[in-house]
Amino acid sequence: MEDLIKELRVARNKKGFTQSALAHRVGLPQGHISSIEQGKIDLRVSTLIQMARILEYEVMLVPSQFTSLVKAMIEGKEGIESEPIWQPDEEED
Secondary structure, rough: HHHHHHHHHHHHHOOOHHHHHHHHHOOOOOHHHHHHHOOOOOHHHHHHHHHHHHHHOOOOOOOOOHHHHHHHOOOOOOOOOOOOOOOOOOOOO
C-alpha cells in the first residue's frame, strides 16, 4: 500500500496539484488527502479510483503472472523476454 500512496503523491506533484486542489476535485477535505498520503487512514477503493482518474491514471487488477511484464512496460524496458502466453490458432486450409 505504501508504494501505491507514494505513486499517488508523485502523480499529484507532477500534475502541479496541491493537496487542497486535489481534495477539491475529489470532494474531500485537504486533511483527508494529507492523512491518506501519510498512511494514517485506509484508502477506500472508490476514492482511489477517483483520485487516480483525476491524476490521469487508471486502476486495474493485473494477474500476478503478468506483474513483472507490466512493470517492465511501465519502466520502458526493451527486449523483455517471456514465453508467449497466448498465440492465435493456426488457420486451417
